[in-house]
Amino acid sequence: MSPSLTVRRIAAHQGAVFRELRTASLREAPYAFDETLEDALLAAASSFDDTAAHHANSPATATFLLYTEGHPAGLVGAFVDEAALGRAFVHALWVAPAVRHLRGGELLVNAASQWLADHGASEIYAWIADENRTAMRFYERLGFGPTGDRRAMPAHVEVWETLLVRHVHNEEQDAPDTA
Ligand SMILES: CC(C)(COP(=O)(O)OP(=O)(O)OC[C@H]1O[C@@H](n2cnc3c(N)ncnc32)[C@H](O)[C@@H]1OP(=O)(O)O)[C@@H](O)C(=O)NCCC(=O)NCCS
Numbered sequence: 177m178s179p180s181l182t183v184r185r186i187a188a189h190q191g192a193v194f195r196e197l198r199t200a201s202l203r204e205a206p207y208a209f210d211e212t213l214e215d216a217l218l219a220a221a222s223s224f225d226d227t228a229a230h231h232a233n234s235p236a237t238a239t240f241l242l243y244t245e246g247h248p249a250g251l252v253g254a255f256v257d258e259a260a261l262g263r264a265f266v267h268a269l270w271v272a273p274a275v276r277h278l279r280g281g282e283l284l285v286n287a288a289s290q291w292l293a294d295h296g297a298s299e300i301y302a303w304i305a306d307e308n309r310t311a312m313r314f315y316e317r318l319g320f321g322p323t324g325d326r327r328a329m330p331a332h333v334e335v336w337e338t339l340l341v342r343h344v345h346n347e348e349q350d351a352p353d354t355a
Pocket residue numbers: 205208209268269270271272275276277278279280281282283303304305308309310311313314315317
Protein backbone atom coordinates (compact mmCIF):
# COMPACT_ATOMS: atom_id res chain seq x y z
CA MET A 177 0.00 0.00 0.00
CA SER A 178 1.26 3.51 -0.83
CA PRO A 179 2.15 5.70 2.15
CA SER A 180 -0.10 8.69 2.70
CA LEU A 181 1.52 12.01 1.82
CA THR A 182 0.61 15.39 3.24
CA VAL A 183 2.02 18.91 2.89
CA ARG A 184 2.13 21.67 5.49
CA ARG A 185 3.77 25.07 5.67
CA ILE A 186 6.89 24.98 7.83
CA ALA A 187 6.36 26.00 11.46
CA ALA A 188 8.58 28.54 13.23
CA HIS A 189 10.17 25.91 15.49
CA GLN A 190 11.21 23.59 12.64
CA GLY A 191 14.72 24.91 11.98
CA ALA A 192 16.29 21.50 12.69
CA VAL A 193 13.87 19.70 10.35
CA PHE A 194 14.56 22.32 7.68
CA ARG A 195 18.33 21.82 8.07
CA GLU A 196 17.96 18.03 7.89
CA LEU A 197 15.86 18.14 4.68
CA ARG A 198 18.01 20.80 3.04
CA THR A 199 21.28 18.96 3.68
CA ALA A 200 19.69 15.64 2.60
CA SER A 201 18.60 17.25 -0.69
CA LEU A 202 22.05 18.76 -1.35
CA ARG A 203 23.75 15.45 -0.53
CA GLU A 204 21.42 13.37 -2.71
CA ALA A 205 20.86 15.71 -5.70
CA PRO A 206 23.71 18.27 -5.81
CA TYR A 207 23.16 18.78 -9.58
CA ALA A 208 19.71 20.29 -8.93
CA PHE A 209 20.48 23.22 -6.66
CA ASP A 210 22.25 26.54 -6.70
CA GLU A 211 23.83 25.95 -3.28
CA THR A 212 26.39 23.38 -2.18
CA LEU A 213 26.25 20.86 0.65
CA GLU A 214 29.37 22.51 2.05
CA ASP A 215 27.56 25.89 2.21
CA ALA A 216 24.70 24.30 4.13
CA LEU A 217 26.97 22.36 6.51
CA LEU A 218 29.00 25.49 7.26
CA ALA A 219 25.91 27.59 8.02
CA ALA A 220 25.12 28.04 11.71
CA ALA A 221 22.18 26.01 13.03
CA SER A 222 20.64 29.29 14.15
CA SER A 223 20.43 30.46 10.51
CA PHE A 224 18.06 27.54 9.80
CA ASP A 225 16.02 28.49 12.87
CA ASP A 226 15.83 32.07 11.58
CA THR A 227 14.80 30.94 8.09
CA ALA A 228 12.15 28.57 9.45
CA ALA A 229 10.67 31.35 11.60
CA HIS A 230 10.68 33.76 8.65
CA HIS A 231 9.23 31.22 6.19
CA ALA A 232 6.51 30.27 8.68
CA ASN A 233 5.25 33.82 9.07
CA SER A 234 6.20 35.99 6.09
CA PRO A 235 3.50 37.12 3.66
CA ALA A 236 6.04 36.98 0.80
CA THR A 237 8.12 33.83 1.31
CA ALA A 238 7.40 30.33 2.63
CA THR A 239 8.68 26.76 2.76
CA PHE A 240 6.34 23.77 2.50
CA LEU A 241 7.23 20.38 3.92
CA LEU A 242 6.11 16.97 2.67
CA TYR A 243 5.34 14.27 5.24
CA THR A 244 4.94 10.56 4.74
CA GLU A 245 3.14 8.89 7.65
CA GLY A 246 4.09 11.93 9.74
CA HIS A 247 7.82 11.86 8.82
CA PRO A 248 9.38 14.80 6.91
CA ALA A 249 10.21 13.61 3.38
CA GLY A 250 10.58 16.64 1.12
CA LEU A 251 10.36 20.39 0.74
CA VAL A 252 9.87 23.30 -1.62
CA GLY A 253 10.51 27.03 -1.25
CA ALA A 254 8.16 29.74 -2.55
CA PHE A 255 8.46 33.49 -2.79
CA VAL A 256 6.65 36.43 -4.31
CA ASP A 257 8.85 38.59 -6.55
CA GLU A 258 8.41 41.96 -4.90
CA ALA A 259 9.90 43.73 -7.94
CA ALA A 260 7.26 42.45 -10.39
CA LEU A 261 3.54 42.36 -9.69
CA GLY A 262 1.97 38.93 -10.04
CA ARG A 263 5.29 37.14 -10.43
CA ALA A 264 6.44 34.43 -8.01
CA PHE A 265 8.92 31.55 -7.82
CA VAL A 266 9.12 28.01 -6.52
CA HIS A 267 12.61 26.66 -5.84
CA ALA A 268 14.71 24.10 -3.96
CA LEU A 269 12.18 21.31 -4.57
CA TRP A 270 13.19 17.89 -3.31
CA VAL A 271 11.40 14.62 -2.53
CA ALA A 272 13.20 11.81 -0.68
CA PRO A 273 14.03 8.94 -3.09
CA ALA A 274 12.02 6.40 -1.05
CA VAL A 275 8.77 8.25 -1.77
CA ARG A 276 9.26 9.41 -5.36
CA HIS A 277 6.67 8.81 -8.10
CA LEU A 278 3.87 9.00 -5.53
CA ARG A 279 2.87 12.58 -6.43
CA GLY A 280 4.69 14.14 -3.44
CA GLY A 281 6.46 16.60 -5.73
CA GLU A 282 3.15 17.52 -7.30
CA LEU A 283 1.56 18.03 -3.86
CA LEU A 284 4.43 20.32 -2.84
CA VAL A 285 4.39 22.44 -6.00
CA ASN A 286 0.60 22.70 -5.97
CA ALA A 287 0.51 23.73 -2.29
CA ALA A 288 3.21 26.35 -2.91
CA SER A 289 1.43 27.60 -6.06
CA GLN A 290 -1.88 27.90 -4.24
CA TRP A 291 -0.26 29.87 -1.45
CA LEU A 292 1.47 32.15 -3.96
CA ALA A 293 -1.81 32.67 -5.87
CA ASP A 294 -3.52 33.53 -2.58
CA HIS A 295 -0.79 36.16 -2.14
CA GLY A 296 -1.41 37.75 -5.53
CA ALA A 297 0.70 35.66 -7.92
CA SER A 298 -0.62 34.91 -11.39
CA GLU A 299 2.63 33.50 -12.84
CA ILE A 300 4.72 30.90 -11.03
CA TYR A 301 8.31 30.55 -12.30
CA ALA A 302 10.95 27.87 -11.70
CA TRP A 303 14.60 27.69 -12.81
CA ILE A 304 15.59 24.14 -13.82
CA ALA A 305 19.13 22.95 -14.64
CA ASP A 306 19.13 21.84 -18.30
CA GLU A 307 20.77 18.55 -17.36
CA ASN A 308 18.01 17.75 -14.85
CA ARG A 309 15.73 15.98 -17.31
CA THR A 310 13.63 14.44 -14.53
CA ALA A 311 12.74 17.84 -13.09
CA MET A 312 12.07 19.24 -16.60
CA ARG A 313 9.61 16.42 -17.30
CA PHE A 314 8.10 16.76 -13.84
CA TYR A 315 7.43 20.50 -14.23
CA GLU A 316 6.18 20.11 -17.81
CA ARG A 317 3.71 17.46 -16.63
CA LEU A 318 2.40 20.02 -14.10
CA GLY A 319 1.72 22.52 -16.89
CA PHE A 320 4.91 24.60 -16.73
CA GLY A 321 6.13 25.79 -20.12
CA PRO A 322 9.18 27.59 -21.52
CA THR A 323 9.69 31.34 -21.12
CA GLY A 324 12.65 31.50 -23.52
CA ASP A 325 14.95 32.66 -20.68
CA ARG A 326 18.18 30.77 -19.94
CA ARG A 327 21.20 31.65 -17.80
CA ALA A 328 24.34 30.15 -16.30
CA MET A 329 23.57 28.93 -12.77
CA PRO A 330 24.82 31.65 -10.39
CA ALA A 331 26.81 29.19 -8.22
CA HIS A 332 27.84 26.74 -11.00
CA VAL A 333 28.56 28.89 -14.05
CA GLU A 334 29.35 25.86 -16.20
CA VAL A 335 25.74 24.64 -15.81
CA TRP A 336 22.90 26.28 -17.74
CA GLU A 337 19.38 26.51 -16.45
CA THR A 338 16.06 27.29 -18.10
CA LEU A 339 13.18 29.35 -16.74
CA LEU A 340 9.74 27.72 -16.89
CA VAL A 341 6.39 29.32 -16.03
CA ARG A 342 2.87 28.20 -15.13
CA HIS A 343 -0.06 30.62 -15.12
CA VAL A 344 -2.38 30.36 -12.12
CA HIS A 345 -5.63 31.99 -11.18
CA ASN A 346 -5.69 34.33 -8.20
CA GLU A 347 -8.50 35.97 -6.26
CA GLU A 348 -7.52 39.48 -7.31
CA GLN A 349 -8.40 38.52 -10.89
CA ASP A 350 -11.92 37.66 -9.65
CA ALA A 351 -12.38 40.97 -7.81
CA PRO A 352 -14.84 43.38 -9.43
CA ASP A 353 -13.19 46.27 -11.29
CA THR A 354 -13.49 49.25 -8.96
CA ALA A 355 -11.58 51.72 -11.17
C1 LIG B 1 11.71 16.12 -9.36
C2 LIG B 1 11.12 15.46 -8.09
C3 LIG B 1 10.85 16.52 -7.04
C4 LIG B 1 9.83 14.74 -8.49
O1 LIG B 1 9.23 14.28 -7.28
P1 LIG B 1 8.15 13.08 -7.27
O2 LIG B 1 7.48 13.12 -5.95
O3 LIG B 1 8.78 11.83 -7.71
O4 LIG B 1 7.17 13.58 -8.43
P2 LIG B 1 5.65 13.17 -8.64
O5 LIG B 1 5.41 11.77 -8.16
O6 LIG B 1 4.77 14.25 -8.09
O7 LIG B 1 5.54 13.28 -10.21
C5 LIG B 1 6.19 12.31 -10.92
C6 LIG B 1 6.13 12.73 -12.37
O8 LIG B 1 7.23 13.57 -12.67
C7 LIG B 1 7.91 13.05 -13.82
N1 LIG B 1 9.08 12.35 -13.34
C8 LIG B 1 9.47 12.16 -12.06
N2 LIG B 1 10.60 11.44 -12.03
C9 LIG B 1 10.91 11.17 -13.32
C10 LIG B 1 11.98 10.45 -13.94
N3 LIG B 1 12.97 9.86 -13.23
N4 LIG B 1 12.00 10.41 -15.28
C11 LIG B 1 11.03 11.00 -15.99
N5 LIG B 1 10.00 11.67 -15.46
C12 LIG B 1 9.95 11.76 -14.14
C13 LIG B 1 6.96 12.08 -14.47
O9 LIG B 1 6.05 12.78 -15.27
C14 LIG B 1 6.28 11.52 -13.26
O10 LIG B 1 5.01 10.98 -13.51
P3 LIG B 1 4.88 9.38 -13.38
O11 LIG B 1 5.31 9.03 -11.98
O12 LIG B 1 3.44 9.13 -13.66
O13 LIG B 1 5.81 8.83 -14.43
C15 LIG B 1 12.10 14.38 -7.52
O14 LIG B 1 12.48 13.50 -8.56
C16 LIG B 1 13.36 14.97 -6.88
O15 LIG B 1 13.35 15.36 -5.70
N6 LIG B 1 14.48 15.02 -7.65
C17 LIG B 1 15.76 15.51 -7.14
C18 LIG B 1 15.76 17.00 -6.84
C19 LIG B 1 15.34 17.82 -8.03
O16 LIG B 1 15.67 17.56 -9.17
N7 LIG B 1 14.59 18.90 -7.72
C20 LIG B 1 14.12 19.85 -8.70
C21 LIG B 1 14.99 21.06 -8.61
S1 LIG B 1 14.54 22.21 -9.91
